[in-house]
Amino acid sequence: MGIQVSMTDEELGGPERMVADGFASPEECQILTHLTKMTSVEGDGYKKSSSPHTTAEHFQGMTLGRTGLMVHNKLIEKEVLELILDLTSHCRDYLERYFNLLTPLYFSFTHLVCRTARPEKAANRSSLDMSHEVHVDNCILQNDGDCLRVPPAYVFRDYSAILYLNQEFEGGEFIFTHDQTGSSYESIIKPKCGRMVGFSAGPKNPHGVLPVHKGSRCAIGMWFTHDKRFKEVERTMVETLLRKLQNEEM
């Protein structure tokens, strides 16, 4: 399946951003949406908070570690885990080439996430009640426009990408904004199966997610680093698990 770039940095209104389609087939999206909806845990990967951003939505998350545990316990097939690793690696390789990076990108975190509107909260929801408030992935945005590169910000994140898994929901558009107020969008991206948005993780790229008004919005969030010290431990663990299972089959 071919990849098509559908929006360049110029069309997206700022530098070091891109949107491309074709990273997952409808069948692959369906398998992973189902997995995330059915087996993820409220707040997993979000410091156990079931509503880290807005109480008008449920947040369900699934880390690679939890997926590996489920494969180990024979609750899901290993092919599902292989699929997650294959699709996300393809996204990473594509971004490295697209942005002409001279040093490799390592995964620092991979997260399958569904955001589901709570119907009982929909009627009174303010349009300012974002699904994910405007932020920068590797620093803490200040009111004066400064971005502090200090913990608890994930200062080691260099690039970010989101691979979308579905489109059967209302709202939930991804926005790039001019600053942290989010008052002016530079671009708006409608999620759909197989679409990836990729961008550098620093202050050039403030972004957020508009309210999900109806249904579940599922995606794989990926964060990358150039610094080997922050490589995703859970990815290494599940790769070892899969090698072990493949050897047992031989």
Ligand SMILES: O=C(O)CCC(=O)C(=O)O
């Ligand atoms: O799901 C999305 O489209 C973006 C999420 C995001 O920006 C984040 O988790 O840091």
Ligand SMILES: [Fe+2]
């Ligand atoms: Fe983000």
